[in-house]
Amino acid sequence: MTWTIKWRPVLFAALLALLIGAVTGWGAPRAHAATSTSITVDGTQSGRTFDGIGAISGGGGNSRLLIDYPEPQRSRILDYLFKPGYGASLQFLKLEVGGDTNSTDGAEPSHMHTRDKVDCHTGYEWWLAEQAKARNPHIKFQALSWGAPGWTGNGNFWSQDTIDYLMSWFGCAKKHGLTIDYVGGWNERGWDADWFKKLKSTLVAKGYRTKVVASESFGWDIADAMAKDGELNDAIDVIGSHYPCGYQSAFTSCPSSDVAQASGKPLWASENGSLDTDGGAKAVARAINRDYIDGRMTAYVNWPVIAALYPNLSFSTDGMSIANQPWSGAYHIGATTWVTAHTAQFTRPGWRYIDAASGYLGGDRSNGSYVSLRSRDGGDYSTVIETMDATAEQTVNLTVRGGLSTGRVHVWSTDVASSGTDDDFVRGADITPVGGRYALTLKPGHVYTLTTTAGQGKGTATSPEKAALDLPYSDDFDKPAASKSPRYFTDMNGAFETKACAGGRSGTCLRQMAPTSPIRWTDEPYNAPYTFMGDGSWTNYTVTADALFSEKGTVELLGRVGQQGRNNNGLNAYHLRVSNNGAWSIDKSDTTWKFTKLTGGRTDTLGLNKWHKVAFTLQDTKLTASVDGKELGSVTDYSLSSGQAGLGVTGYQTQQFDNFALTPGAPSPQHLGAVTSALTDTCLAAESGADSDGTRVLAGTCDDSAGQQWWWGNGQLRLGSSTGKCLDVTGAGTENGSPVELWSCNGGGNQKWVPQPDGTLQGQASGRCLAVPGSDTSKQLVIQDCDATAANQRWAIP
Template sequence: MSLRHLSRTCQAFGATLLLLLGPSAAHAAAPAAGTSGTSVAPVTAITLDATKPGLTFDGVGAISGGGGNSRLLADYPEPQRSQLLDYLFKPGYGASLQVLKLEIGGDTNSTDGAEPSIEHTKGTVDCNQGYEWWLAEQAQARNPDIKFYGLTWGAPGWIGNTGSGGNFWSQDTVDYLMSWMGCAAQHHLNVSYLGGWNERGFNAAWYENLKSALVSHGYAATKVVAADDTWAVADAMATDPAFKNAVDVVGVHYPCGYMSNFSSCPSTANARALGKPLWASENGSEDANDGAGAVARGINRDYLDGKMTSFINWPVIAALYPNLYFSTDGMSIANQPWSGNYTIGKTTWVTAHTTQFAKPGWHYIDSAGGYLGGARTNGSYVTLKSTDNSDYSTVIETMDATAAQSASFTVTGGLSTGQVHVWSTDLTSTNPANWFVHTQDLTPVNGRYALTLQPGRVYTVTTTSGQGKGTATPPATAPLGLPYADDFETPATTTSPKYFTDMNGAFRTAACGGGRTGTCLSQMAPTTPIRWTDEKYDAPYTMMGDGSWSNYTVTADALFEQSSTVELLGRVNQQGRNNNGLNAYHLRVSDTGAWSIDRSDTSWNFTTLAAGSTTSPLGTGTWHTLALSMQNSTLTASIDGVAVGSATDGAFTNGQAGLGVTDYRTDQFDNFALTPGTPTTHTGPITSALPGKCADASDPTAVQLWDCDGGAAQIWTRTNGTLTHDGKCLDVTGQGTANGTPVELWACNGGANQQWTPQSDGTLKSTQSGRCLDDPAAATANGTRLEIWDCNGGANQRWTLP
């Protein structure tokens, strides 16, 4: 971890534009103003010539799906929901995304959640399932030119059902996709691109059938993308003419390396020889702030290294709960729909440096792209020209540069020699005022001008206009207070009830059964889907709420529609990657009357803490009221108002609530309620796993690491999810969410940046950001200021709380 902090010593510099008065001026570029003595690399000469060749630009986009990452966006209040949508899709405002890739739901987990299928059982199509249709409609309303791209991660279990798990590469799947295309048409959405099975290889004959089906169903204009996996598909297409003819776009994932810095983004000779568009059809998986530099490199270098003409970021937004694995990836972070709080990430602005200055259909100018000074470490640049060969935009990144770079521009071949506008984002700065800034306008002299480029920045030099930076600001964070209740009678924005996010299965509001009137929550998927993840426990469950909740009771009515077991979840804490485990308590109740209180962990190991049975079976077709009460370490189970048993366990002290079914059964729930327990106060030190070190508040504001001395400055009070010292709260400074944001003492205000969720491994997670309280680089020096950082379970992130 020590290397990560070196970047903090980098100094921010401004950029100086040098207007060239003659041909020789390019060889005499001066250092930037105010940076006396700063070395400047040799000049990179860039000729912008509209007559030179280049491939067609297909746009920069992002993915909604691959696991529930957009789920909470629909539940945001206005005006914050519209603000977030504007920052994503509105031209000239934020990311201005040009492609939106949509998950075709399959009732199964596909990274950080499950998205519902339109056809849980064969022949019954419901075009209103889920929230992707809503999101696509919102995107199209803001940008009528946006392109939609559909892709499947998992699929309902009836598809190709020749045995366990079904068969994705079947005619059933092709038919299913045609039904999905029909639903898109019902929602007035034109799908421009359609893929196969995400990251699961390819079947050439299946793609040929898909192409034929699109044509025969009237969707001939929809282009087929294959195979949303590796370059191996290009090798197969090179030797199979029928397969090649069926595929319009070669889409690969992470050509720059997975979760890397995206410094090298090659394709293959076979792929380039196909004469088809090559796309990075999934890239990203990067933090909304800390990953912006990688995205800036990737958008440029995909084309420079591999001639890829589209960069599609995963995911579009981190509108998901902080206890999920990829909780900060995307353009922005929106994990508090009840408060309306959100943060716009740097990734939004590095994306805007391309999307706000070039449109799909423009062309690259190959001769006006490359690496500054001929060295990859200096930075990269690409140039795109308009369809009428008049306007142009050059996008430059200097992520790895250690000194200022100088570039000279010569405009020719019919491109505009008029005024040039320069925009800049300083990624070394944590101040949003330094991101996506219109810095200067200039008029070339004799078609020439120059630019001095400082390290750690993205620049766009353009003749276009109409760009802008959104000015909306969110409200402060706030906890979701208890009591809380949902009788499922009030319609939500989508078919999912407010704040609930499915992890497997498909929970939606529907007419109640069992003789009850009104609307209930029903698990709709009746069979095990064709899965994308490989978790050893894949039963349906849905969860909601605030991770700082501690002592409370979760109650719900349950209807056993068939012989089955339902569950209430409490203190839902960290989820393992791709749902491969969950820190949580479960009250499980069967129609037979058998019940148990169980604890699960992030590897899906279950421990039974208490078990028993009611005196008579509960039976099917009737409603029963279940409750799980958590007060400190005492867990109590109740059925129909009678306490049937209890257990003592202190593994989890905080977390959300949820509902589940232990197998794919279509059971129902109603009258979900959360009631607060008795707040419990604990007082004492916060000790680090590093020997002899404690969290110390002797400074008036900063919280530091210090030798444990038992003094008053090291005494903290823990109440539910807050940690206080002398009446002030442990607070993430400025509601920050980025790695390295310091913590401090601040007046308690109930914000999520003052809420902390203890994890079973000893880490302490910020409710707002999902990052952990961290001792930088495992320092042991007294006075080291504590901060938040990506959770990694290291000794410098493990704490013993009072």
């Protein structure tokens, strides 16, 4: 690689910066001087083989809602994910091998709930893989486990049982017409050398050409072990590490290790991402290039593939795009789609990087990075450039030689800093090199692709508007859904699947299928199966279901399901629990799985293998329990004002449900007016009366202005009207001192507020109260530990 640096302009800029600094001080960030970088793209130069750009379906039910989308929206979203020359154009898909256990934001059902029965039609991963292959026949697949049913290895994942379990899953893949190209071990749970050796020998013995990826955890320590253990080295084909650029970071530096690079094995960033589909696009743009430049990693795999999960879950906006309203068909194509497309649409696995044409602009990573890849036949090439951190325009001067095409170059760009979709994946004017040379001016905050390939494009499908899921709603489970999970239900532990009804009832019912606690990936203190569905804006309703006890135990109806703790470590919800012996209770849980019994008692024994109708009514602050039409009791509680509904079993019993229904209650009061503080003459106010996303919310002097008029309803405070922006805890923060602002309403728990009898206004997601920090009305409002005696936390809603 040859760098040409224009020393005089750089020197002048440096001297000028010194003079400005002497006059103005050094408080402001200093802009980087404009640079000129020369890149020689030589087809004879060496580089590692490119293995692809991919994403992960799994590690927590993140694809769950996609299968329930209506057509044509479902197909359009799939096109944006997998169709070459259309959207993200993913070249690789990693699939979770379901284990009936929560694996971040949900549980994937196993194909073997018990040792003696294989079911190749559980879940939705097979469907998704088939759809991906139909759009891109060249797509590669990997299998990876986050957990496994409890019977495998008697609870020991690193066992021959688990290998045999994987082989049965491979058999299911064959039945679905799928070839599994790669397989890993236990996601982010270390590695066992003997297990990987046995896995490899089993694959070979069964005639599979599947390659083994390890360790699928953090760091590169397995490379050290492989260097000392020849048999382990032979067993592992790819060294895969998670988040080599750092976890939930800006992904500015992405190293591997010297031992890993010297191993001769492909190195992969086999899980990256965990970032918002729009806000994380800059980091993803950096990582796709820098994984190779810094660490010689030849595959980038994003977690997850799509955010097709409910907004009350921790990673609800991560992935290529968002699809969380199957009833309306609404979706959002994220910026991450387009920064991914800048590599995936212009390359193919099997291409080769050109090391000498990959590096940092001007030799400084703060200017941005570039990588070049050439096709298998050495004719076409693509150079991908990112300028995420640049503060000034730059120039690149390219020289093409070594058998690569010197013909017309197509230029594509995305302005990642722009919030407008028109600036995503734009084809610019072609460039015709002269004597194999050409130049391009680069703007800050952009991704560019310079390519001799053709066939790229930006999908043109548009989303319908979002809409609430109206009540009443019912499901008798007799009408087949798109999968064995009933429409819109998402499991958080265990596996709720439609089966023939027991107890003498005909038709189809919903059964919890996992008979024992699985080998778990998460470490939540409350390990029990439950599933929920619906719209987080629901407030007053009655949820009913018929329940049958196949075994001794307790079933539950869930109401006002709100924010879930990360990795299922808690849930804001009300629970009506009924046991086969007649014991019942209404309980409240929070995002740490602290349960509070609100009321309870005992009714007639319900027995086994008999059907009973259970009903749970939530009307404003009154919660009422009924069984078989008999009211058992009620209680008043102010904690949760709105949320979804669900079903659960408090242990791993195979209980059944039927005739799930939701009927609306009476509307809650809705008002528009000033929200006053107990501090003298102080009202809740949008700063400067603005109504844009990110506007700070303060406690201003009451003046009856538009910026102090709030609509109250459904647990939300909206500025100006029932369609205004919501009072929102920034970034869904839950910590003491997290600031409060205006943001577009999205149904998240960080936008739900629960008035308490003591006058405090409690955040549904955090459990903390809206407060004027230090009673200083000039500062942005925050959430704090609730203190009913503090005037700066007491509010009066109109």
